Structure formats: C-alpha cells, structure tokens
Amino acid sequence: MTSPLQQKLKITGPSIVTANRTGDGAVIYRTSSNGWSTELSDAAVVRTADDAKALWAEAMADDLGAIGSYIAPVEVGSDGSIEPGNIREAIRLRGTTFALPASA
Amino acid sequence: MYIHDEFDSTLLKERVDEFRDQVRRRLSGELTEDEFKSLRLMNGVYLQLHAYMLRIAIPYGTLSSTQMRMLAHVARKYDRGYGHFTTRQNIQFNWIKLSDLPDATADLASVGVHGIQTSGNCIRNVTTDQWAGxxxxxxxxxxxxxxxxxxxxxxxxxxxxxxxxxxxxxxxxxxxxxxxxxxxxxxxxxxxxxxxxxxxxxxxxxxxxxxxxxxxxxxxxxxxxxxxxxxxxxxxxxxxxxxxxxxxxxxxxxxxxxxxxxxxxxxxxxxxxxxxxxxxxxxxxxxxxxxRFKYPAYEKLTDNPDELKQALADPTFKAWYRNSVSHHRVPGYGIVTLSLKPVGGPPGDATAEQMDAIADLADRYAFGEIRVGHEQNLCFPSVAKRDLPALWRGLDAIGVATPNVNLVSDIIACPGLDYCSLANARAIPVAQEITRRFADHDTANLIGRLHINISGCINACGHHHVGHIGILGVEKNGEEFYQVTIGGRADEGAVVGTLIGPAVPYAQVANVVEDIVEAYLDLRLRPDELFIDTVKRLGVEPFKERAYATG
Incomplete structure (x- = not known):
C-alpha cells in the first residue's frame, strides 16, 4: 500500500496538521516547534503541498505522542487568527454542537 | 437475569489483565499505534473525533441493577457523567482516556460486562427482543x-x-x-x-x-x-x-x-x-x-388493582400508562418502557444519576432487571401494575417518563458528526429540533405510531433505511445535506424506504418532516391508518409534492 506521504496531495488553502493525543485522545495541533498543542492558535499553518507533507511527516513520526494525524483546512484572518475550515474541525475544536447531557 | 459461570468471570479477568499490559506497552512506546489498533478494537476501544470511545456489549439487552450501577460508576469516574445507548443493545462512553481504560474495563468486568467483540470482523453482540421472556x-x-x-x-x-x-x-x-x-x-x-x-x-x-x-x-x-x-x-x-x-x-x-x-x-x-x-x-x-436464567417469582395479582384505577384519574399518568406500559404474559404485571428521548435531548443518552436512579427503581419495582432496546430506550420487563403509579413518579422525577414511545419524537439517531469520525453530518441536533417541533403530546398522539431514524453517514447506524421517515446526512461541498426516505420499516414486514427527492440543507430538515407529517394527516383515510400504511397505499409522490412545494 502506498504511504499517504507518497500520494498526491491537493492543498486548496491554508492548512494545519491535527491528531488525537495518545494518552487521552484529546484533539491536538502540530506546532511549528515540532510539538503539539491543544490550541488551534498554536498550530503551524502551511500553504503548499510540500510544506503540508513535511509537517505531516513530522507528525506521523511522533507515534508515541499522537495518533490519526491528518491535514485539515483552516481559515486565517487578516489578524492572523486561525479558524477551522469545515464543520468537522469546528466540532473537534469546540466540542459537540449541543449541551452534553451530564448533570455532573 | 442470566447467572454467568466461573468460566466467564475467569475469561474476563484474564482479558482485562492482557489489555492492561497492552495499554501499558502502548503508552510506553513498546507498541506502535499500528500494532495496538487491532488490540484496542478487539476490546471495544475506538478513536472518535474528540477522544477514545469505549463500546460495551449488553448481551441480548439484559442488565441487572448492579450492572447498571457499574455503568453509572464508569460514566462518572472515567467519562463525563453519561453514556449513550446504541441501536445494537450496546452502550458507548465517548470521552474515556486510554490511560483509564484498564481500570474502567476491570470495574466493568467485576460485574460481568465487557467490550469484547464490539468491534472487528467477528460475530458481534447477539441481540434480541427487549421484551424477551x-x-x-x-x-x-x-x-x-x-x-x-x-x-x-x-x-x-x-x-x-x-x-x-x-x-x-x-x-x-x-x-x-x-x-x-x-x-x-x-x-x-x-x-x-x-x-x-x-x-x-x-x-x-x-x-x-x-x-x-x-x-x-x-x-x-x-x-x-x-x-x-x-x-x-x-x-x-x-x-x-x-x-x-x-x-x-x-x-x-x-x-x-x-x-x-x-x-x-x-x-x-x-x-x-x-x-x-x-x-x-x-x-x-x-x-x-x-x-441459569433466573425469572421473577411472580405473585398472583389482579390485572386492574385499585392503585392503578385511582391513578388513571390523573391525565398525566394516564397518558404515560397508555403510551409506555404494555401487556405482560403474567396477569397483574406490565412491561414498562423508559423513554430516553426527552424533548430536545440527545436520543439514547442517560446520565450517571439517571442510571443510578433507574437501578434503584428496578430493585424496588422490577425485580432488579433492566432491558435495552434497539430503539435506544430502556425497559423494565416486569412491574406489578399496583406499583405503576409509584414507579411513574420515580421515572418522571428523573426525566425518563416522556410519553412518546413509538411516536414521532421517539427518534433513533446515531451519534453523527458531533462524535463520530466516520460521519459526514450531524444527527443528534436534527433529532433534537424535530422533537421540539413535535413536543406537544396531543399532536404526537394524533399522528400516532411513526418512527424517524437518522444516520450521519451511509454506514446507517441510525437505521435510516428502515425508518418510517429516514434521514441520511451527506456532505456536499463542505455543507451538511440530508436525504429523506419514507416507507421503511424494521419489523416483520421490513422494507427499505424510498427516497422522496433531492437532499435538503440542515436548516430545512425539520420543516420537511413537518410537511410530510402534515401531508399524512391530510391523506390518511381514518385516524387509525398509520403513517406507514398511508405511504404504502399512496406511494411517495403525494408526500414528495408536499415536502418540496415550499422549497
């Protein structure tokens, strides 16, 4: 099977690499300092396929820290703020779109 | 209840020990995710959008009060205080940490509950009628x-x-x-x-x-x-x-x-x-x-006790009784369905507090036995009719006595895009909005039996194909759209529903359902012609015309 990194990658706009943290499954974002953050604002933003592949390769190399990494679209505001590029990523960032039922 | 033998408890203990070691090796880096993934899946551990998810089997939908309390304990101690009952007589915990999973599975195994074979290409949890026996x-x-x-x-x-x-x-x-x-x-x-x-x-x-x-x-x-x-x-x-x-x-x-x-x-x-x-x-x-199946020691009871007769003077109790209590094979007893479909609530969810209270009520009124149905509701299989008024007060106090069983707001829905990594669209908020539109119980009763099923992707965990009204979430250019089918059913006359037209955007789904229901009320021959029978008689065209008339 062809590695995802060998496959053709189409980037249509600013993108980030995201995954889930191995220990607790929390949503995390790859930073520009070769680490992870739970804050989208800390994410490294890439704009070309080559840069995206490089960032993703770094992320996948950290098998102990994160699982299921992938490239996701974002929107970058004029002030540099980063927002999720689709509803799936918005839900991953902000949680369910309804109040959780727990009373605890 | 079924009494497990020593073989079962030994098997579970050994499996927990094995899984604990696998998790330890994963967290220490001895196992890669590629090596670990199939091992965690064999124990019912998935990765969803926000976190790991633990799926627990409830074989043939039967739970003891002790097991229900343990589910509450796991929800409270290791998750976020609630669980989600699924369409396959399972329960899922959506926020569990990998590092907590060995302890959680050990706690569950102590009462004979586990996640073995709730994933993978094996024979899954064998399911049956929640009224079995x-x-x-x-x-x-x-x-x-x-x-x-x-x-x-x-x-x-x-x-x-x-x-x-x-x-x-x-x-x-x-x-x-x-x-x-x-x-x-x-x-x-x-x-x-x-x-x-x-x-x-x-x-x-x-x-x-x-x-x-x-x-x-x-x-x-x-x-x-x-x-x-x-x-x-x-x-x-x-x-x-x-x-x-x-x-x-x-x-x-x-x-x-x-x-x-x-x-x-x-x-x-x-x-x-x-x-x-x-x-x-x-x-x-x-x-x-x-x-090994232990049945209640039924008493010889009257089928119409004074306690019940008096309580039926209360229209609120009467509405619940007519909707949620069914005939039992033993005179003097009833089968009680607990609705996990409150208006505006996520279908199938129960909080730890509700689970504990349900376990207590089961001990007091239902021989300590609880059932889980594929419709994502719970059931007390055996309740003396004389106890129904007291039980109803207890159920109502914890929000599981909504008299909507088998009605339009008794919606089956998968977790959808709010939780699931496979989903393309949300299912739960769609269900919540539809229940708000049909919150009035008189209206729901006027409509009669009507099953709505919602899936957030083509994998169909919400069984949308066999809903009287089926709703399938799809993604189009990054937006959520929903295909609507009608005429499906999952019972002895099972049939796959028919698509009524192009997918509609998220904001219009509840409107389309309202249009379909209004069309049914206009088209049915008599009040007791069920929605599904009207669709069978007329086909989808009259409903399609109404649903798409307003755009």
Missing amino acids: VAPGEVDDPRIWAELLRQYSTLHPEFSFLPRKFKIAVTASDHDRAAVKIHDIGLRLHRNGAGEMGFEVLVGGGLGRTPFIGKTIKPFVARRDILTYIEAILRVYNQYGRRDNIYKARIKILVHELGIDKFAREVEDEWLSIKDGALALDEAVIADIRS
Whole structure:
C-alpha cells in the first residue's frame, strides 16, 4: 500500500496538521516547534503541498505522542487568527454542537 | 437475569489483565499505534473525533441493577457523567482516556460486562427482543438462544477474522422487535405444522451503503441443528466472502451475488458434513443455559388493582400508562418502557444519576432487571401494575417518563458528526429540533405510531433505511445535506424506504418532516391508518409534492 506521504496531495488553502493525543485522545495541533498543542492558535499553518507533507511527516513520526494525524483546512484572518475550515474541525475544536447531557 | 459461570468471570479477568499490559506497552512506546489498533478494537476501544470511545456489549439487552450501577460508576469516574445507548443493545462512553481504560474495563468486568467483540470482523453482540421472556404469545425466551450463540461465538478462533463484521439477532414473537430482517443472520423462533419449536433462518440482511432485507434461507431448522446450521453459513461466508473490497465484504453482498438459492445449496452441502458433529445440540446443554436464567417469582395479582384505577384519574399518568406500559404474559404485571428521548435531548443518552436512579427503581419495582432496546430506550420487563403509579413518579422525577414511545419524537439517531469520525453530518441536533417541533403530546398522539431514524453517514447506524421517515446526512461541498426516505420499516414486514427527492440543507430538515407529517394527516383515510400504511397505499409522490412545494 502506498504511504499517504507518497500520494498526491491537493492543498486548496491554508492548512494545519491535527491528531488525537495518545494518552487521552484529546484533539491536538502540530506546532511549528515540532510539538503539539491543544490550541488551534498554536498550530503551524502551511500553504503548499510540500510544506503540508513535511509537517505531516513530522507528525506521523511522533507515534508515541499522537495518533490519526491528518491535514485539515483552516481559515486565517487578516489578524492572523486561525479558524477551522469545515464543520468537522469546528466540532473537534469546540466540542459537540449541543449541551452534553451530564448533570455532573 | 442470566447467572454467568466461573468460566466467564475467569475469561474476563484474564482479558482485562492482557489489555492492561497492552495499554501499558502502548503508552510506553513498546507498541506502535499500528500494532495496538487491532488490540484496542478487539476490546471495544475506538478513536472518535474528540477522544477514545469505549463500546460495551449488553448481551441480548439484559442488565441487572448492579450492572447498571457499574455503568453509572464508569460514566462518572472515567467519562463525563453519561453514556449513550446504541441501536445494537450496546452502550458507548465517548470521552474515556486510554490511560483509564484498564481500570474502567476491570470495574466493568467485576460485574460481568465487557467490550469484547464490539468491534472487528467477528460475530458481534447477539441481540434480541427487549421484551424477551415476558411478551405474551412468545414461543420461547429468545435470550436462551442468544446466550447459546454468545457462548459459541465468544473468541471463536475460526470466526474472529471474518471478511467483515457479523451481526445476529433473534426473535420469538410474531411482532419482531429485534429487527431480525436487517441482520446478517436473523433467527425467528416458531413452531412448525407438527408443533415442534425451531427456527426460521434469514440471511443477508443489512443496511449501510447497500441495504438488503434478509432472505429466508431455511424456513425451519430444528433446535438440535441450529448451531451447526449457523456454522455452515459462517463457513460458506468465510470462504467466499470478499476480502478485497470493504464495501462488498458483508454477507449480504455474497448472498446477493450468488443468489439465495445457490448460497443455500452451498450452506446445505457444508451443513450435511457437520450436522451430526460436536455442535449438534444436546437438550442438556439448552437445559443448563435455561436453568441459569433466573425469572421473577411472580405473585398472583389482579390485572386492574385499585392503585392503578385511582391513578388513571390523573391525565398525566394516564397518558404515560397508555403510551409506555404494555401487556405482560403474567396477569397483574406490565412491561414498562423508559423513554430516553426527552424533548430536545440527545436520543439514547442517560446520565450517571439517571442510571443510578433507574437501578434503584428496578430493585424496588422490577425485580432488579433492566432491558435495552434497539430503539435506544430502556425497559423494565416486569412491574406489578399496583406499583405503576409509584414507579411513574420515580421515572418522571428523573426525566425518563416522556410519553412518546413509538411516536414521532421517539427518534433513533446515531451519534453523527458531533462524535463520530466516520460521519459526514450531524444527527443528534436534527433529532433534537424535530422533537421540539413535535413536543406537544396531543399532536404526537394524533399522528400516532411513526418512527424517524437518522444516520450521519451511509454506514446507517441510525437505521435510516428502515425508518418510517429516514434521514441520511451527506456532505456536499463542505455543507451538511440530508436525504429523506419514507416507507421503511424494521419489523416483520421490513422494507427499505424510498427516497422522496433531492437532499435538503440542515436548516430545512425539520420543516420537511413537518410537511410530510402534515401531508399524512391530510391523506390518511381514518385516524387509525398509520403513517406507514398511508405511504404504502399512496406511494411517495403525494408526500414528495408536499415536502418540496415550499422549497
């Protein structure tokens, strides 16, 4: 099977690499300092396929820290703020779109 | 309740120890995720959008109050204080940490509950009628046969790596509450012309990307032969089922491509070679399983006690009684459905506090026994009718006495894009909005029986194909859209619904449902013509015209 990194990658706009943290499954974002953050604002933003592949390769190399990494679209505001590029990523960032039922 | 033997508890303890070591090695880096993934999945641990998810099987939907309290404990201690009951008599915890999973699974195993075979290409949790053992007119308690299959299929070496997952359901009533026709194998216990009890065996049912209603492969299989016959089906599937294409790997595709007659011949040939072998059932085996099911010591009670007569003067109680209490095979008792579908709530969710309270009420009024149905509601199978008013007050106090069972707001919905990594669109908020539109119980009663099923992707965990109104979330250019079908049903007359037109955006789904329901109210011949019967009589066109008239 062809590695995802060998496959053709189409980037249509600013993108980030995201995954889930191995220990607790929390949503995390790859930073520009070769680490992870739970804050989208800390994410490294890439704009070309080559840069995206490089960032993703770094992320996948950290098998102990994160699982299921992938490239996701974002929107970058004029002030540099980063927002999720689709509803799936918005839900991953902000949680369910309804109040959780727990009373605890 | 079923009393497990020492073999079961030893197996679970050993499995927990093994999993604890696997998690330790994963967290220390000894195991890569590639190596660990199949191990965690074998224990029911998935990765979802926000976190790991633990899926726990509730075999044949039967829980003791002790087990329910343990689910509450796990929800409270290791998760976010609630659990989600699914369409396959499972419960899912959505926020559990990998590092907590060994302790959580150990706690669950202490009461005989686990996540083994709730994932992977194996035989999954065997499901049945949530009214098993108490339904009037039932041929036998189908849980005895589901338990036999549980024992047979647990860690079965030959069938742990099938081409794809495999689901079996059993019913023993004329009215099918277990949806056996949409399972890989459906078993219907019945009596033949000679009065002998046996099984009609259906095969090749399933929903997902390619929905099929199961076909009868053999109208009558004697009880002695049921395991060998199922083994023959599994062997033919294991040999010929496709492994090259995940979308064509389920047995339904094999049955469809071979044709039921050819598939049946293959099974018959295999069966004849094994039918008198070690799996030919000895009555003593069935008797042993039967003896491990403990039934309540029913009293001789009047069917219309004073307590009930007096309480029926209260219209709120009366509405709940008429909606949520069903006939029991023993006079003086009723079957009580607990609605996990509050108006505006996520379908199938229960908080830890509700679970604890339900366990307490089960101990007080229902012989400590709770059932889980595929409609994502709970059930107390045996409640003395004299206790119904007191039970109702207890259920109402914790929000599980909404009198909407089988009505328009009793919606089946998968977790959808709010949780699930496979989903394309949200399902729960759609359900919540529809329940708000139909919050008025008088209106819901006027409409009558109407099942709405919602899935957030084509995998169809919300069984949208067989909803009277089915709603399927799809993604178009990054936006959520929803296809609407009508006329599906999951019972003994199971049929796949018909698409009524183009997908509509998220904001319009509830409007379309309202339009369809209004059309039904205008078109039905009389108040007791059910929605599903009106659709069958008229087809989809009149509904399509109404649903799309306003754009």
